[in-house]
Amino acid sequence: MTDETDTIAAVATPLGEGGISIVRIAGPRSLEIADMIFQGRRVPSKMPAGTFAHGFARSIRDGSIIDEVVLLVYRAPHSYTRDDVVEMQGHGGAACTRRLLEEVLKAGARVARPGEFTLRAFLNGRIDLTQAEAVADLVKAQSEKAAAIAVEQIRGHLGQAANNLYERLACIAADIEAMLDFDEGELPLSVAKGVAESLHLIYQEVTQLAETWNIGRALRDGVRITIAGRPNAGKSTLMNRLLGRDRSIVTELPGTTRDTIEENIIVAGIQARLVDTAGLRTTDCKIEREGIRRAWEQIKCADIVLYVIDSSQGLHQEDVNSLNVIGSDRVLVVLSKIDIGRNVSESDLSKFRCFPCCLITGAGLQELRNHLANVLSLKASVETQFVVSQRHKVLLDEACSFIKKATDLLKTGEEQALVLCACDLRGALEKIGQITGRDVSKDVLDQIFSRFCVGK
Ligand SMILES: Nc1nc2c(ncn2[C@@H]2O[C@H](COP(=O)(O)OP(=O)(O)O)[C@@H](O)[C@H]2O)c(=O)[nH]1
Numbered sequence: 001m002t003d004e005t006d007t008i009a010a011v012a013t014p015l016g017e018g019g020i021s022i023v024r025i026a027g028p029r030s031l032e033i034a035d036m037i038f039q040g041r042r043v044p045s046k047m048p049a050g051t052f053a054h055g056f057a058r059s060i061r062d063g064s065i066i067d068e069v070v071l072l073v074y075r076a077p078h079s080y081t082r083d084d085v086v087e088m089q090g091h092g093g094a095a096c097t098r099r100l101l102e103e104v105l106k107a108g109a110r111v112a113r114p115g116e117f118t119l120r121a122f123l124n125g126r127i128d129l130t131q132a133e134a135v136a137d138l139v140k141a142q143s144e145k146a147a148a149i150a151v152e153q154i155r156g157h158l159g160q161a162a163n164n165l166y167e168r169l170a171c172i173a174a175d176i177e178a179m180l181d182f183d184e185g186e187l188p189l190s191v192a193k194g195v196a197e198s199l200h201l202i203y204q205e206v207t208q209l210a211e212t213w214n215i216g217r218a219l220r221d222g223v224r225i226t227i228a229g230r231p232n233a234g235k236s237t238l239m240n241r242l243l244g245r246d247r248s249i250v251t252e253l254p255g256t257t258r259d260t261i262e263e264n265i266i267v268a269g270i271q272a273r274l275v276d277t278a279g280l281r282t283t284d285c286k287i288e289r290e291g292i293r294r295a296w297e298q299i300k301c302a303d304i305v306l307y308v309i310d311s312s313q314g315l316h317q318e319d320v321n322s323l324n325v326i327g328s329d330r331v332l333v334v335l336s337k338i339d340i341g342r343n344v345s346e347s348d349l350s351k352f353r354c355f356p357c358c359l360i361t362g363a364g365l366q367e368l369r370n371h372l373a374n375v376l377s378l379k380a381s382v383e384t385q386f387v388v389s390q391r392h393k394v395l396l397d398e399a400c401s402f403i404k405k406a407t408d409l410l411k412t413g414e415e416q417a418l419v420l421c422a423c424d425l426r427g428a429l430e431k432i433g434q435i436t437g438r439d440v441s442k443d444v445l446d447q448i449f450s451r452f453c454v455g456k
C-alpha cells in the first residue's frame with residue numbers, strides 16, 4: 001500500500017487565497033529536497049531540529065524565485081510522521097502554492113495520498129489507529145462537541161481504554177492456556193468461577209463502551225431532529241423559525257412539503273440535522289404518498305422528533321395514532337397556532353412533553369429551544385468516553401459475543417470447555433486489538449485513510 005522509504009509531499013492547507021499556505025515534505029530525502037529549493041542564509045540540511053529559516057523558494061530548473069517562504073525543520077523521530085519533515089510556509093495563493101509543490105516533486109518527492117502523513121505516523125508507531133482516525137474526525141468536525149470528542153481521542157483516551165481491556169483479557173487468556181498445558185483441560189470449579197467473574201466484569205465494560213456509540217455517533221455526525229405532523233400543522237414554519245431563515249416553503253395549502261428538506265443547525269455546541277417532512281395523512285396522491293413514506297423513514301432514524309399539532313384544530317385521531325407509533329421517549333410535541341385557538345388539552349398528551357407556541361411571532365419557542373439545548377447537552381455529558389466510529393462499535397460488539405461465549409462455556413464445566421473458551425478469548429483479543437490497530441489488515445487501513453484529506 002505504501003512505501004515508507006520514499007519521500008512524500010503535499011499542500012497541507014486548503015488551496016485558495018489565504019494568509020499562508022504550507023507545503024509539507026516527509027521522508028528520508030526531505031532535507032536534501034529542501035536544500036535544492038530553498039535559498040536563504042541557512043542550508044536546511046544543516047539546520048538543527050525544531051528551527052526555522054526565512055528565505056525564498058526557487059525553481060530548480062532556472063533558479064527563478066517562486067515565493068518568499070519560512071522553512072521549518074523537524075528531524076526524525078521527533079516529527080508528525082517520525083520521518084524527517086520539512087514544512088515550507090508560503091504566501092497563501094493557489095498558483096504559487098501549486099508551483100512550490102511542483103518544484104518539490106521535481107526535486108524527487110512523490111505526491112502524498114490522502115491521509116498518508118498520518119498513516120506513516122501510525123505505521124511508525126507514533127500514534128495508534130484510534131488516534132489516527134480521530135485526526136480525520138477533528139478535521140471534519142462541524143461542532144464544538146464533535147471537535148472535543150476527537151481531541152480526547154487524539155490524546156489517546158479511547159486507545160488507553162481499549163489497551164486496558166486487551167491486557168486484562170490477555171492475562172485471563174494466558175492463564176487458561178497455561179491450565180490447558182498443565183491440567184489436561186481439567187479446571188477446578190472454584191477457579192472456573194473466579195475466571196468467569198473476571199470475564200463478566202470485562203464483558204460489562206466492553207458493553208458499556210459499545211453503548212456510548214449511539215450518542216457518540218450523533219455527536220460526531222450530528223443529532224437528527226425530524227419535524228413531523230399532519231399537513232398544515234406548521235412544520236415548515238417551525239423549520240424556518242429554528243433555522244432563522246426561510247428554507248422550507250410555507251403555504252396555507254395542505255400538502256406543500258412533499259419531499260424531506262434537511263439543514264444543519266448548531267444547538268448548545270452540538271451539530272444537529274434538522275429535517276422537515278411531508279404531512280402525515282392518508283392520501284391517494286402517489287407523489288404525496290412517497291413523501292409520507294420518506295417522512296416515516298426520517299422519523300424512524302431520528303434522535304429527536306418534533307411532532308407539530310395545530311392546536312387551533314384540536315387533536316386528530318391520526319395524531320394519536322402517529323404519536324403511539326413513534327413512542328414518547330424521542331418526541332417533543334409542538335402545539336402550534338395558539339394565537340388562533342387552544343383546542344388541544346395537554347392532559348390528552350400527558351405522556352409527552354408539550355410546547356404551546358405561535359410560530360408566526362415565535363412566542364413559546366424559546367422554551368422549546370432551551371429544552372432542546374438541555375436534552376442535547378445532557379446526552380453529551382452523560383459519558384466522558386465516547387465511541388464515535390462504527391468500526392469501533394462493531395469490533396466491541398463482536399468482542400462482547402466472544403467473551404459471552406467464553407463465560408458461558410466456563411460455566412458448563414464440560415471437558416472441552418477450556419479449549420473452546422481459550423479459542424473464544426483469542427477471538428475477543430483479536431477484535432479489541434483491531435481497535436487500536438495491533439492487528440489490522442491492509443484493506444481496513446485503506447478504508448480508514450481514504451476518508452482523509454490530502455496533506456494530512
Ligand atoms: N396563526 C398561525 N399560523 C401559523 C402558525 N404556524 C403556521 N401557521 C400557518 O399555517 C400554514 C401552514 O404552515 P406550514 O408551515 O406550511 O405547515 P406544514 O404543512 O405543516 O409545513 C401557513 O399559512 C402558516 O403561515 C401559528 O403558530 N399561528
Ligand SMILES: [Mg+2]
Binds near residue numbers: 235249256277
Ligand atoms: Mg410543510
